[in-house]
Amino acid sequence: MRARPMIALLTDFGMSDPYVGSMKGVISAIAPGTPIVDLSHEVLPQNITQGGYFLWSCYKYFPAGTIFVCIVDPGVGTGRRVLCVEGAGYRFLGPDNGLMQLVVDSLARSSIFTVENRRYFRKEISPTFHGRDIFAPVAAHLSRGVPAASLGSRTKSFAPGERLVQISERRKRLYQGSILHIDRFGNLISNFLAKGRLPSNLLLHLGRRAIHQTFRTYGEAREKTPFLVAGSSGLIEISIRNGNAARSLHARIGQAITLKT
């Protein structure tokens, strides 16, 4: 007997409300023994951009088979669809609001199913808490072996979300991008993806500020001056050594930026 695939939870529910606890109960009741892992429940409320970044930067480290439940869902209770993305051996459940765009982009091949087979839902469905009544039971059934194709019909279209911008070193160009995330230390994570070392001739604009210094680690930079560094996921970050770049630069998630190579 193979072990049950694990279920990883990513939500904006926080831990001061009973929502996550209820979901864990529903999963355990349907699929006893399934390991449940908290990715985070501290996504900023209703911040789809941050949630999508979070999922993208974690998922690829998990073993094939893992089922991701991703809930940043301002449209809960409206007509928005619930989707199941399948690819690279993973399954991703989430609302159809762009949250899974980065994941879909990163998968060489994927199939997307609408989640509509009420057989795998709880019998009564609260209009405000699909996490407990739809996402959790569907994830548990997937973990027990239900194939994604049983959840509903296949679909090609889905609501678009934030995308990554691949930076090429070879030719001079101006790229349009945005801030995906601000981390605990105030570092700004952009959607500019740089393979390998950062080119040294970059010029990033954030509002009226121009940033051009690049370093390989935080420790090499001087204090107070914002600089660019390749983060641990390959995205260009804006940082201030021993400082808080987000506060100093008055930046916010979703803000537009440009990069000249």
Place this chain on the structure above:
Amino acid sequence: MRARPMIALLTDFGMSDPYVGSMKGVISAIAPGTPIVDLSHEVLPQNITQGGYFLWSCYKYFPAGTIFVCIVDPGVGTGRRVLCVEGAGYRFLGPDNGLMQLVVDSLARSSIFTVENRRYFRKEISPTFHGRDIFAPVAAHLSRGVPAASLGSRTKSFAPGERLVQISERRKRLYQGSILHIDRFGNLISNFLAKGRLPSNLLLHLGRRAIHQTFRTYGEAREKTPFLVAGSSGLIEISIRNGNAARSLHARIGQAITLKT
């Protein structure tokens, strides 16, 4: 061999202190392999009302057999008793301070035992940390198969706590209630339980404010005006669309409210 029942933890310890970690260690040492689930450790410090609501709204989704450790315990180190409530296949460990009132009320039948058999405690008991020295080891022993009746003598009486108020649509009446919880979004969760759809003729008073609009989902309401909605646990909530009802209405957990039907 059956899998060990899981242990679910609910405390007001927060995660910036080593208390929860120590409890997990004690449980794992006595009952290796027992799955430990965090319901939350973010109950407001010493807020029994909120803790009791939290437990009540989660527990019923867990599989039978689950052991709940519930610690919101301002009386730790005094003479207050520790109780084990057994019902519907669950076991609940908590201090005798009203924390488990809602759970007991919701169980068709329950037995309550005082937890006093020191055989299942740690040998040395800190007067300030019963979570590690009493609750955790007792839960671990329950998980290993020790019956609740071995923990101590049966009791009928226990300290009372907040209770739910069942609203009947059929006749006009004035109900006295209170705020059980304020969620991450500032929604106020009352102790008024409404089966099914909310009646349309409600009038709720909170301090000097009167609230009478009712909606089925947050999305149907207008902005800025507080309204009533049936929450995902069947309790009436006071909400402001795209706003923070708790802040706008200066509400606090435990505050008295009235409802006219």
Place this chain on the structure above:
Amino acid sequence: MRARPMIALLTDFGMSDPYVGSMKGVISAIAPGTPIVDLSHEVLPQNITQGGYFLWSCYKYFPAGTIFVCIVDPGVGTGRRVLCVEGAGYRFLGPDNGLMQLVVDSLARSSIFTVENRRYFRKEISPTFHGRDIFAPVAAHLSRGVPAASLGSRTKSFAPGERLVQISERRKRLYQGSILHIDRFGNLISNFLAKGRLPSNLLLHLGRRAIHQTFRTYGEAREKTPFLVAGSSGLIEISIRNGNAARSLHARIGQAITLKT
């Protein structure tokens, strides 16, 4: 077949960034089925003193075999070593910055290895995220049975950290100490270790404040006046009943204190 040893995580990463999630993925991919326990991810950023206290006060309750991953690592990406401490059946992975001093002091015997065998690292190593690329995979391999001695060469020296000061009741003396931690309630945890009951003749100085009252539990003290109490780990704490000692006394972690017996 024996169950895999569990892996306990202690970091200053917080839960609003994808760092912890990525580590859990790496561990699960290498050692499927290994139980992962969160001790905390809320250590104050880069606060080695607090992290070391946290680890020390938790670890001894875990079952032998447990692997602790401890990351409070301001020197990540510089030349600082990574160490594996082995003792009492436990393994501790952490940076060589004093974080594990209290643990080493508390072990009757221990062996320390430098973690340098790249065979157990991820292939590409981000200079800013050793948690994912070194600590997580090494812990997973330990859990699968790799012996600590395979990680690198044995070492005797390591960077020193905060230490405990054992208080003796028998003779009058002046002790130099410091604040290790401030808990959720504002209690100050010192590094003065008192076996058993607190002597009644203590005089503690914190800045210009002198504190001499001692009580056995919080409940016995009067409000507003700071007092001393033996905490649940045997360390002397400074507390104010129904108050916040840290705020009232303007204390901070690492602050020097003295104790006269």
